[in-house]
Amino acid sequence: MCGIIAYSGHRPAVPVLVQGLKSLEYRGYDSAGLAFVHMEKLHLFRASGKLEALEAKLDSGHVLHATSGIGHTRWATHGLPNEVNAHPHLDVHAHLALVHNGIIENFQDLKNMLSGCGCSFRSETDTEVLVCLISHGLNQTGSIREAISWALNLIEGSYAFALISKDHPGTIWAARQASPLIFGQGTGENFVASDIPAFLPFTKDVVFLEDNELVEMNSSQWTVFNASTLAPVSKSIQTVAWDVQAARKGGYKHFMLKEIFEQPKVIRDCLSGRIDRKTGNIHLPEIENLPAPGRLHIIACGTSYHAGLWAKYLMEDMARIPVDVEIASEFRYKPLVPEQDKVYLTISQSGETADTLAAIALVKKHGMPVLGLCNVVGSSIARESDHVIFTQAGPEISVASTKAMCSQLVLIFLLSLYWAARKGLLDRQTAEKAIAAFETLPGILERSLPLMRETAASIGRKYSSSRSFFFLGRGIYFPLALEGALKLKEISYIHAEGYAAGELKHGPIALIDPDFPTLAIAPPDHLLGKVKSNLKEIQARKGRIIALTQEGSGLEVDDTWNVPRTWGYLNSFFMLPALQLFAYETAVYLGKDVDQPRNLAKSVTVE
Ligand code: F6R
Numbered sequence: 001m002c003g004i005i006a007y008s009g010h011r012p013a014v015p016v017l018v019q020g021l022k023s024l025e026y027r028g029y030d031s032a033g034l035a036f037v038h039m040e041k042l043h044l045f046r047a048s049g050k051l052e053a054l055e056a057k058l059d060s061g062h063v064l065h066a067t068s069g070i071g072h073t074r075w076a077t078h079g080l081p082n083e084v085n086a087h088p089h090l091d092v093h094a095h096l097a098l099v100h101n102g103i104i105e106n107f108q109d110l111k112n113m114l115s116g117c118g119c120s121f122r123s124e125t126d127t128e129v130l131v132c133l134i135s136h137g138l139n140q141t142g143s144i145r146e147a148i149s150w151a152l153n154l155i156e157g158s159y160a161f162a163l164i165s166k167d168h169p170g171t172i173w174a175a176r177q178a179s180p181l182i183f184g185q186g187t188g189e190n191f192v193a194s195d196i197p198a199f200l201p202f203t204k205d206v207v208f209l210e211d212n213e214l215v216e217m218n219s220s221q222w223t224v225f226n227a228s229t230l231a232p233v234s235k236s237i238q239t240v241a242w243d244v245q246a247a248r249k250g251g252y253k254h255f256m257l258k259e260i261f262e263q264p265k266v267i268r269d270c271l272s273g274r275i276d277r278k279t280g281n282i283h284l285p286e287i288e289n290l291p292a293p294g295r296l297h298i299i300a301c302g303t304s305y306h307a308g309l310w311a312k313y314l315m316e317d318m319a320r321i322p323v324d325v326e327i328a329s330e331f332r333y334k335p336l337v338p339e340q341d342k343v344y345l346t347i348s349q350s351g352e353t354a355d356t357l358a359a360i361a362l363v364k365k366h367g368m369p370v371l372g373l374c375n376v377v378g379s380s381i382a383r384e385s386d387h388v389i390f391t392q393a394g395p396e397i398s399v400a401s402t403k404a405m406c407s408q409l410v411l412i413f414l415l416s417l418y419w420a421a422r423k424g425l426l427d428r429q430t431a432e433k434a435i436a437a438f439e440t441l442p443g444i445l446e447r448s449l450p451l452m453r454e455t456a457a458s459i460g461r462k463y464s465s466s467r468s469f470f471f472l473g474r475g476i477y478f479p480l481a482l483e484g485a486l487k488l489k490e491i492s493y494i495h496a497e498g499y500a501a502g503e504l505k506h507g508p509i510a511l512i513d514p515d516f517p518t519l520a521i522a523p524p525d526h527l528l529g530k531v532k533s534n535l536k537e538i539q540a541r542k543g544r545i546i547a548l549t550q551e552g553s554g555l556e557v558d559d560t561w562n563v564p565r566t567w568g569y570l571n572s573f574f575m576l577p578a579l580q581l582f583a584y585e586t587a588v589y590l591g592k593d594v595d596q597p598r599n600l601a602k603s604v605t606v607e
Contacts, residue, residue, distance in 0.1 A: 002075050002087075002101035002601075003027035004181075005198045006162035006172045008068035008219045009189020014058060017071035020191075020198035021051055026255075026397050026595070026602035027101075027194060028075025031086035035097035036069030037169040042097050046086040050596075067219070068170045070162045072099035075601040078107070079124030089128040091135030092119055095166045096144075098131040101194055102158035102179040103606050110154065130161065145230060148173055148214060152227050158354070158605065162192055175214040175227050179605050180352045180380065183207040183215050183222065185237060190217045196240055197395055204242070207235045208378040240377070242395060254594045256398035256491070260580050261449055263406045264442035267573065269392045270410040271438060280431040282418040286389045287371060292419040294341025298325040299359045301604065303401040303486065304347040307408035309479035311345075314412060314569055318426070319419040328355035329607070331362070338366045345371045349396055349404035350603035351379020358607075360384045373411055375404050389415075398595045399602045400491050402580045405483065409572060413438075437567035445573060448564050449581075456581035457589070459546055459559050464589050466517050469496040471579075472504065473521040474531055476572055481521055484579035491597045492587040501534040512543035517558075519546045519582070521575050523565070524553040548578055 003024025007016045017034050032054040033046030043066070047053035051073065072087035079085035088097040104110070107126035110133055115121075119132050133154065137147030144165055158178035165171065174181060174192040184191035184199040184206050191199035192215060196206060207224070209215060214227040224233045252258035274283050296315055298308035305327055312323040328346075332355055344363045348356050351374040360381065363370050372385030375393050382388045391407035417434060420426040463469075469488060473481035482498035489496045499508055501520065512518070518538055522531045535545055535557060545557035550565040563574040587594050 003073040003194045003198065004071070004099045004101050004160060004162055005191065005193040006070045006099075006164075006174055007189065007191055007199075008170050008172050008217060009186060010067060010219060011189065012064045013066045013069040014063045016202070017069055018051070018055060018058070019201065020193060021071045021073045023197040023200075023397070024194055025051055025073050026399055028073050028601045029596050030076050030081030031074045031083065032072060033086045033088055033099075034069055034071035035088040035164060036063075036066035037164060037166055038066045040166065040169075042090065042094055042164070042166045044088060044090065044097060046083050046088070048082045048086060068164070068172065070097060070099045070164055070172065077103050077606055078126045085123045085125050087125075087127055089123060089125060089131050091131045093135065096131055096135055096138070096163060098127060098134070098161055098163045100127040100130060100159055100161040101605065102160060102177070104130055104155050104159065105157035106155065107157075126157075130155065130159070131163070134163065144168070144173060145214070145216060145225070148175060149227055149230050152177070152212075160194060170218045171216065172218070173214065173216050174209075176209050177211050178354070178357070178380070180603075181209045182378065183209055183217070183224075185222065189219055190222050192217070196242060197397070200242060204240045205237050206240055206378070207237055208383070210383075238378070254398065254584075254588075256400055256402060256584055256594050259396055259398050259403040260577055260584065262394070262403050263573075263577055264446040264449075266393050266403045266407050267410055267438075267442045267445070269394075270407050270414075274414055275435055275438070277435065280428065280435060282414050282421065284389065284414065284418050287387050287418075290343065290369065290371065290387055292319065292422045293321055293343035295339060296321050296323045296343055296345055298323060298345045298347065299328045299331050299356060300347040301328050301353050301355055303405050303483060304349060304408060306479045306483040306486070307405050307412060308345070308347050309482065310409060310476055310572065311412040311416070313476045313479075314416040315419070318416040319423060320425055321419060328353065328359045332358040336362055336366050336368075338368055343369050343371055345373060346381060346385065347373045347408055348379075348381045349375045349391075349393070349401055351376040351381035352603045352605050353381070354605050354607050357381060357384060373408060375407065397602075399597055399600050400487055400583070400594070402577075406573065406576060409576070413569065433567050434570070437570050441566060441570055441573055444564050444566065445577065448574070449577060452563060452578050453581050453585065455561055456578065457585040459561060460582055460586035461589050462559070463517050463546070464586050466494060466515065468511070468516050469494060470504070470508065470516070470518040471496060471498040471521070472501040472518055472531070472534065473498075474501045474527040475525075476569060477521040477523070477575060480572060480575050480579060483576070484519060484521070484582070487580055487583035488586060490600060491583055491594050492590055492592055493598075494586065501531050504534060505537060509537060509541065512538055512541040514542045514544060517544040517546065519548060520557075522547045522549045522553060522555060523571055523575070524550055525571075528553060548575060
């Protein structure tokens with residue numbers, strides 16, 4: 001995780017770096033720092049805690065003179081989140097400064113080797129080892145480019161880094177291996193960063209750097225090299241469609257709230273151009289050449305994994321495709337048994353999740369096809385997958401994922417319809433009902449979100465002193481129950497567990513008492529009777545219940561929360577934002593840092 005940015009141009013660099021770091025804070029926020037060269041000296045500013053702590057240290061005097069520099073926002077992997085371990089790190093001579101995202105796995109061996117050569121270290125980080133290694137290489141080769149190539153040859157692990165040198169003001173070197181790094185070309189200024197929003201206010205022209213590539217840039221020139229051979233690599237510039245406003249809060253108190261309220265638009269965007277209203281055909285040209293699988297294996301992490309579990313219910317019902325769903329960190333260390341007709345589907349918002357990427361590598365090693373469902377264009381997962389469908393949710397900044405899951409569910413639904421049709425299983429009537437319901441869904445959701453938020457706030461307040469929560473659901477609402485529990489725990493720090501409603505009596509019900517409430521997703525569908533019985537079992541043990549339901553459920557519980565009703569599976573698109581808002585309002589009421597919850601980072605680029 002961690003966010004890095006580097007700038008060389010005509011503007012004062014420090015404000016550009018700080019602004020960039022603000023948009024990268026979602027990647028880590030336990031310390032921050034920046035470095036630049038001024039008057040032939042390397043200047044270093046670092047602070048533990050949020051970015052404001054760093055800003056407070058930047059006096060307005062000479063910091064405004066530098067027109068190039070590097071910045072970092074950290075999510076600790078090696079060493080405590082304190083100032084000494086904060087990036088940038090310097091080499092022993094204080095000639096080089098480096099910011100790094102990733103993990104150098106053999107850092108201890110390299111540290112021992114460098115210590116043997118008289119190198120001493122100030123921090124506990126693997127990053128300091130990297131900059132000292134490059135410095136050691138520089139002593140031998142006399143060229144920074146060659147020193148980097150030499151050092152990268154020795155290191156094992158993942159990295160995206162940017163480096164500056166006291167002796168070459170204005171020049172920046174940056175390279176990547178299994179961690180994201182994007183180059184941005186401006187006019188008389190150039191950037192590299194972990195993510196596009198870091199330089200989006202200045203340029204939309206980007207180059208996606210690949211593994212083992214090294215870019216050398218100043219304000220007016222840039223060249224990409226193969227990091228091993230140092231042969232120049234020709235790269236093409238792409239213009240991204242993201243707009244700056246989408247990466248800002250736009251009047252909302254938190255990114256999370258903004259992103260929850262963006263879901264009607266997300267649904268519209270995901271559907272746009274995908275449905276032929278006349279014929280009822282679904283357009284997924286990205287997978288035209290991929291036959292409907294005999295079996296689907298879904299791999300993902302966290303919220304994306306919950307979307308995968310939801311997909312299992314739909315795919316098996318509508319397209320009659322048997323589905324396995326696995327957590328990427330488990331999948332990657334298991335033997336893979338190749339099966340004919342099997343397709344692996346990876347789901348990821350960021351496209352950079354290390355475990356999901358490793359799972360893709362394993363699948364490809366066995367020659368099996370990978371279909372990626374991914375939000376970030378140009379991300380590693382998008383590039384590594386054989387086929388990719390973009391979820392088009394736009395930049396998701398809040399650490400807690402909301403609109404990305406909504407977009408994943410829309411695409412999964414379309415994929416189920418598409419494969420059902422290809423297998424001749426989709427009858428005209430179902431297709432028409434689904435499409436008609438999809439068309440009205442964004443409008444209904446848009447109108448109902450403000451009231452949903454009010455209800456979430458009042459119920460959230462009422463239960464905010466609870467120490468623990470159960471979230472229950474059956475069928476497609478079981479994965480949503482898992483997601484509701486994940487959202488509540490990650491931003492409000494209230495312990496919450498999601499369960500299949502019928503599973504409670506097999507052990508967890510022992511925990512129920514008046515102080516252990518349950519939020520049950522219980523719409524009036526074919527499973528309501530079963531859920532009702534489960535809720536009675538909870539009430540018999542004096543457990544309090546919030547039912548997230550719809551008109552006509554006839555439930556008698558402590559709090560009944562009705563959301564609008566639509567056709568079949570699409571009802572999930574009302575339950576999901578209600579759960580997100582419940583977590584959001586509870587966390588706000590408890591005064592938690594909603595967009596940047598403790599111990600978390602947005603994209604998990606380490607194992
Ligand atoms: C939870 C959350 C995480 C991510 C998970 C996978 O709100 O955001 O659980 O869903 O880290 O990330 P992606 O989808 O980027 O692979």
